[in-house]
Amino acid sequence: MDCRHLDDYYELYVLGAADSDVAQEISRHLDQGCVSCTSRLREAALNVYFVSTLVPSSRPNPKIRARLLARMRKK
Ligand SMILES: [Zn+2]
Known part of the structure; x- marks a missing residue:
């Protein structure tokens, strides 16, 4: 599967800051269990x-x- 472009x-995805179409692509892709x-x-x-x-203000979206x-626990 070619997914290096991700x-x-x-x-950004972890931070919740990726573009919504990229975020969707990533989450769809992860659902396939890559x-x-x-x-x-x-x-x-x-x-x-x-x-x-290091930078308290950049906490990931909870x-x-x-x-x-x-x-991650599911795997
Ligand atoms: Zn992949």
């Missing part, structure tokens, strides 16, 4: 987490964060 968007994107997303979530500990965590 690579640049995971951090392994590389799931691990890439996990990486992005960690990056965002580290950044958010709703999106909860959804991501739920998704």
